[in-house]
Structures are given as structure tokens and as C-alpha cells.
Amino acid sequence: MNGEKRLAVRRVMPRNIGRAVVLALAALPFAYFAGIAAFAEIARHINPVMVAKLVPSDPMASAMAAWRRIETDATGQSSVALREIASRGLRQQAVNNPALHLLMIASGLENRPVAAATFARLSEKLTRHDLTTQLWLIDESVRRDDHHAALLHYDRALKTTVSVQPALFQVLLKAISDPQIRAAMVPLIQNDSRWVVSFLLESSSSDPTAEDTARLLLAASPRLSARTNEMIAPQLLTRLTKLGKFDLAFRYAQTLKGARAEMGRNAGFDSTTIDPRFGALSWVPAQDARVGASFETRGSVSQARVFASANSKGIALHRVLHLTPGVYGMTERRKVEMADPASQAHWEMRCGGGAEAPIVWRIRTTPRAYRVLNAVGLVVPTDCLYQTLDLVVDSGEGQQGLEFVVEELRFLR
Structure with missing residues (x-):
């Protein structure tokens, strides 16, 4: 792999940050599975330690209780103990995402990244809406120098929970300065995922990232949704003109619905030149x-x-x-x-x-x-x-x- 591509991947996420985030995040969501007694089904998510004691046959409670202990103190966990709990849970119920989490963490603690990635991919087959798995797969993609895969898992992680947006946005805000990263982000921007507008509002409001945001949106047009464009354009165009990026501002403005090629030469008052969507390019x-x-x-x-x-x-x-x-x-x-x-x-x-x-x-x-x-x-x-x-x-x-x-x-x- 050439040096430019490797640098692009590093900008998506420095190696091993994903693993640290996984171990540090608390209160992560867990999937519900059918076929468990009603008491265990409800209570295991509230107090899995209690369920593990009161309902010993519950195949997921022990794994979830161990996972809660990891959330509290990741460094104090034994990989052997985690693997034993996970294996017991899988023997009782094969579809057991918390157990796969434990095997993933245990492999990570043992410095076996390939094995950890295998368990993460198995977990993803059960559900793509699991933040723990997606964060681990981000890190695994970076380890393989694959920024396309890393961004795919960013997308899935950001779709999973709003609470992770501030942390992941900070990484993406730094990453969009790289042309390769912007090119790889275009399909995500075009798909108009729920997190896209929030990210673009943040990136277009800052001087260091406004120009890169405009280049990203230009690359995403004409398949960029009109709703996204209309929400971002006034703030972005005003920011670009303040930065003196006039050529970029006018080029981006031409992608907006109702834009006219002669708008920059028309000093009068009409539906385009008084339209606030065009920011400082209008009156x-x-x-x-x-x-x-x-x-x-x-x-x-x-x-x-x-x-x-x-x-x-x-x-x-x-x-x-x-x-x-x-x-x-x-x-x-x-x-x-x-x-x-x-x-x-x-x-x-x-x-x-x-x-x-x-x-x-x-x-x-x-x-x-x-x-x-x-x-x-x-x-x-x-x-x-x-x-x-x-x-x-x-x-x-x-x-x-x-x-x-x-x-x-x-x-x-």
C-alpha cells in the first residue's frame, strides 16, 4: 500500500483508538433475544448480576454481567475468565451477542487482533446496530489500512446511537482534509443518513473545515438531497465568503435549486438575489x-x-x-x-x-x-x-x- 493511502487511513482513526474507545464506553446497548423467561428477559438488562444468580439457566445473563464489569473496569478483567463465561453462554444459546463481545475483548486483551476481528464480524452478522461491534470494526479496518471499510463502520456506528456523535465527529472533522477520505465519504453523504446533516452543520460552521465541507458537497452533487443542501448552504456560503473563498462559494451555490449562472453579475433584487439560502452571495x-x-x-x-x-x-x-x-x-x-x-x-x-x-x-x-x-x-x-x-x-x-x-x-x- 502506498504512503498516501496509509496516511489517509490514519486520518480516519489512529490505530488502536477504536479499542480504547470500546473499553471505555459505558452503558452500551444490548440486543434482546426471544425464547427467554419473561423475568430474565426484562431483568437481565437492568441487573444481569442478579439474573445470573436467580436464573442460573439464563444463557445470556452471565455474559452480560461480565460485560458490565468490563464497562466498570476493563483493565481488571482476565481474558481466561471472559472466555470461559462466553463459552458457557454460547453452549447454552448460540445466538448470544454479549458472549461474542466477551470473546472479542478477550482476544484483544491477548493481543490477538485477527481473532478479535473474527468475533466482531460474527457479532455484526447478528446485528449491525451494535455500537461495540462497530467501534471495534473501525479499529480493525484501520489496522488493515482500509479507509473505505472504516468509514462504512463509522456510518453504522453513527446510525446506532446519537450519543457517540461528538466523539466520532471530531475524528471525521480532521479526516475530511484528505481528498481520499472525502471521496470515500461521498456515498455516505449522498445516502442522507440521519447523522449527515448534524455533521455537515458542524463542519460548515468552522473556519478550518468549511472549505473541505464545500469540496465534499460539490463531489456529492447532484445526488445530494435538496433538504441537506438547503440546511447547510446559508451557513456554509457565508463562512466561505468571510474566508475569501469566493470561487468555491459560487461553484457550490450553483448546485442549489433555483441558482442562476448570472447571479453574481446581477446586482438587482429578484427571487435569487434575495434568497437567504445563498448566504452572502445574495443580499x-x-x-x-x-x-x-x-x-x-x-x-x-x-x-x-x-x-x-x-x-x-x-x-x-x-x-x-x-x-x-x-x-x-x-x-x-x-x-x-x-x-x-x-x-x-x-x-x-x-x-x-x-x-x-x-x-x-x-x-x-x-x-x-x-x-x-x-x-x-x-x-x-x-x-x-x-x-x-x-x-x-x-x-x-x-x-x-x-x-x-x-x-x-x-x-x-
Whole structure:
């Protein structure tokens, strides 16, 4: 096996971590089996030690009691004793998952990984919904340098119980930086398992993993479910634009339902450019009670209602554009509802994103009703492939405040 593949497997899970997790986890679920007396069937899961004493013929209680002792103190268990208990249970009842667990642990304590894996696979044939077995098989897959198998068992473990998600997510969050791991995860993401959205929400909310999350989702499209995309997209696209990963953000946005190829070149207000699913690639009103905006739509026509309370100023609207470098004419139509004589509103464009990005264009206007038709003045530099456009407002020093409606906004070359 080449070094790159071996490194990919190590990123799925460092060797022997799975075994340590298995021995440390407490209160693991056990399968119920038919054909046992009603008392033993119920009580063995509550107090298997008591059942082992009161119902000596119960074929599973002794194994489960031993397993509970392992949960309490894994290091103090004798592999010989565990194997004896397991063998006795299997002689009484062949379909006995707790006994297979004991044989698996006993083999591990004896440093016999192949035998432990054999018992784990036998246990999996009884049920795939057993966390102990799946964690052990993750470790066994890593030992064989098989990251595809390891991820398959991750999927089954994560489907089994929600409580294990925080621990396993931390490993996967580190692993998705590896292209091989991302490629192997694509089928799991496409299957839309119950844990997928939770994982993607976590991975898309963090700067170190947002870019890898976008690459994973791009690889999973177009078979990625619309539900998953819609839940992840706003957070992920906003995070990507803050990181300056504009090209990746626009490429991922094109996988969303309703996306338009020209959305980055359309500065106006329509069903796409005011859709919150597109994050900062669409118009984003300020989250401020004193300065902000809202959108009004009638039929296919949308417009932005902008406001600023008395003695307030700031950015009311924000948007990332993808205008081709060159000279543009600006068309804008604005209607004023209320304005202090000293109030102002102006557009400001920066190259890239962030407050430190250079301003490449600014137009100052008074917020009175007016229409500007194809006014020349905006020049997008050749090295400025992505732009941030802000509407900056200042209500003035009076008590009237500011409110106006941007009915139309276009940039044309």
C-alpha cells in the first residue's frame, strides 16, 4: 500500500483508538433475544448480576454481567475468565451477542487482533446496530489500512446511537482534509443518513473545515438531497465568503435549486438575489434594530426597503458580486419615505471582502427620490474578480430617521 493511502487511513482513526474507545464506553446497548423467561428477559438488562444468580439457566445473563464489569473496569478483567463465561453462554444459546463481545475483548486483551476481528464480524452478522461491534470494526479496518471499510463502520456506528456523535465527529472533522477520505465519504453523504446533516452543520460552521465541507458537497452533487443542501448552504456560503473563498462559494451555490449562472453579475433584487439560502452571495440585511432593510415582492418584482433610526448609521445591505472587470454604467431608482435633511446613503464597493479590502468605487447620493440611468463611473479593476457591495446609510442628527425604497439597481457594461 502506498504512503498516501496509509496516511489517509490514519486520518480516519489512529490505530488502536477504536479499542480504547470500546473499553471505555459505558452503558452500551444490548440486543434482546426471544425464547427467554419473561423475568430474565426484562431483568437481565437492568441487573444481569442478579439474573445470573436467580436464573442460573439464563444463557445470556452471565455474559452480560461480565460485560458490565468490563464497562466498570476493563483493565481488571482476565481474558481466561471472559472466555470461559462466553463459552458457557454460547453452549447454552448460540445466538448470544454479549458472549461474542466477551470473546472479542478477550482476544484483544491477548493481543490477538485477527481473532478479535473474527468475533466482531460474527457479532455484526447478528446485528449491525451494535455500537461495540462497530467501534471495534473501525479499529480493525484501520489496522488493515482500509479507509473505505472504516468509514462504512463509522456510518453504522453513527446510525446506532446519537450519543457517540461528538466523539466520532471530531475524528471525521480532521479526516475530511484528505481528498481520499472525502471521496470515500461521498456515498455516505449522498445516502442522507440521519447523522449527515448534524455533521455537515458542524463542519460548515468552522473556519478550518468549511472549505473541505464545500469540496465534499460539490463531489456529492447532484445526488445530494435538496433538504441537506438547503440546511447547510446559508451557513456554509457565508463562512466561505468571510474566508475569501469566493470561487468555491459560487461553484457550490450553483448546485442549489433555483441558482442562476448570472447571479453574481446581477446586482438587482429578484427571487435569487434575495434568497437567504445563498448566504452572502445574495443580499443580506444588517442584523441591527437601528439600521437594516427588508424585501418586498409583488409578482416577479422585488425591492428593498431601507431604514435607519434617528442618530444611526451603518451598513444596511451587504452582498458579494462576481462582476467581470471593466467599465459599468449604474442604473438606480429610489423612493424616499422619510428623511432628515442631513441624512445620507451611498453605495460602496470593495475588491474582495472584509473591512480591510480596498475600496474601488463609492458614489454619494442624497436619499431623495431620484433615478440614475446608466451613469458611468464604476470601473472594476482587472485583478478584482469578486467584489463586496455595501449600502451605507446615515440618518443624520435629527429625530426623524431615514426610510427609503430602492426600487431598481443594475450594473451594465
